[in-house]
Amino acid sequence: MADPVAERARLLDDLATSYRLFAALRWGELGDGHITCRDTERSDHMWLLRYRVPFEQAQSSDMVLVAPDGSATDQDGRPARINNTAYHIHHPIHEVRPDVTAAAHVHTAWGTPFAAERRMIEPITQESTLFFEDHALFDDEEVQILSCDGGKRIAVALGEYRAVILANHGLLTVGSSPADAIGWFVLME
Template sequence: MSLSDLRPVPADQLTFRLPRKFEDVAEERRHRQERLVAALRLFGRFGFEEGVAGHITARDPEHPDHFWVNPFGMSFKHVKVSDLILVNHDGQVVEGRYHVNEAAFAIHSQVHQARPDVVAAAHSHSVYGKALSSLGRLLEPITQDVCAFYQDHALFDDYTGVVTDLEEGKRIAAALGGNKAVILRNHGLLTVGESVDAAAWWFITMERSCQVQLLAQAAGEVVPITHENALLTREQIGNDVVAWINFQPLYDQITKSDPDLFD
């Protein structure tokens, strides 16, 4: 076949993934659990662990005031679907055999309560997120990727110790507001999304954006993207469908290398 013989493949014959719609609640629950564990494994692979700190939650599709979360004290790299625990609005484990991280309940319960649009939330003590948080600054529009967060993230400008009080969780949720992310001063990052995939992707790319900002500002004077172009770029790459799409190659990688996560 010569190049002159080539013809475009019809668009309806090309594969392109988009978020699934579910009619069966059990199927949707299993889907969220699998994505949650895949995200946790990726966080472990990317070095986002700091001892027992860090958690990702997914709202249960049948009981919206309950959420699935990784067990307290288990490495992100080892979590399986069968290890996940379901926590109710009182912080009690109603499914599973492990304890819940007290900070996970204090923070995530209030975020989920304040944001009914949010399916998942991610928080960990990643290195560059912690470093930027110690400066008490927001991310600046200095790269295309970080523009996803332009005027769509906030700063929780306080630190009072490990979060174990629901009132502190409420304050974090209030600082988050309607944004996709919040920087917790002297603590780290928290991201949310309409899917586990989106919340996890926002965290991953936010952590990398923190790294880039710290490197760039240490190297010299940074040239920012203009307000108008930063807003335009956010409209192009800052929605949860785009985040979901960006997460899919990572999901494919981790499920191929770690098939035991489905156990």
Template sequence: MAMSALAETPVRELVSEAEWALRVELAACYRMIAHLGWDDLVFTHISARVPGEAGHFLLNPYGLMFEEVTASSLVKLDIEGNKVLPSSYDVIPAGFTIHSAVHDARPDAHCVIHLHTPEGVAVSCRKGGLRPVSQTALYALASISYHPYEGVALEADEKPRLQADLGRAKMMILENHGLLTCGRSVGDAFLAMFTLQRACEVQVMAEAGGAELIEIPRAILDGIGAQVKQTLGNSGSNRVWPAVMRKMERLDSSFRE
């Protein structure tokens, strides 16, 4: 099919059923993050690896706010940054650098979320980062890493360092920058971000009070991995994500377009 004809064909007719289902979930994730007030105008990004297509992933169109993202508007890219399907939209360069790095290094990272929430950025500016001062923080601390700030993420040579710093963690604090989570599904990455963001919110509020904080003992922190597995299982999002999808349907189902 000629490129001009491709451009005029509805996206749903050009992709597999599995990709379309993923597009719907990813668009819903954008909308929920906007609903929660975690977006940053047209900046920050969420990506997802296309099922059955090595090296292809979906990213938000640069210029749309998260509340405007739909299943059809998501841009399909290869790992080099080339558009796989025609799109009138471009993607934010820093978003491509960060997300392509994670997808390339982590086969299990099917979805990657990067945000600049005020609380997340505040904790990212703090020496010592996230503190074990709440139960929510313990869930985050069970699988977290840090990446030093190197300026706006535009240079490809930052990718190996970002990949090395992420390692096998599910969550990362980008120092002086923001938060990043990854997961085996959109729901997994969303639940990880909800947990990390809520931990940052609680810490910022607790520290703002000025009183000395009670840190959870090291022995409990060391055993949190087993407790996370016991309470959430292999995929705690199996209960959370369907509820998020139902909420988005009630709020505005236009993300499915």
């Protein structure tokens, strides 16, 4: 059996690297995105970048643990601030999809305007075929970020797929690791 402490350290390092990759692509410069990953031991908890840490500066020590009720603590157990929108959107997904370790969402130059077209990706390029019959369209209403209600509706729309287009908002992908979720996101963009 793997060492849970070492496994968590690897996961947090991967999560921090994912944020820095988004920054290198110039995504999330306005704090308009989030990447989460499920804790290795407490599967109802997720890790998230501490509030107001720029993506390009993300380190594993900047990740905070978010409980099912939305409360967050740093790695020393002290209360921490988070981007509540990330909790409201990602927690319901992690809650209903035990197979999902990580979820990623950020506003991008192409994905956000494409989402405003309120349509699915057509399998017309090599990259787009990866999402053939493996993505959904959330066209419910504007993404509600003040509670988990919108996140629950997004989770229903996502279903068993690896990605969902959030109408007028952007893209969201999930995966078995931060690298997996980020890889799908980059390909979808």
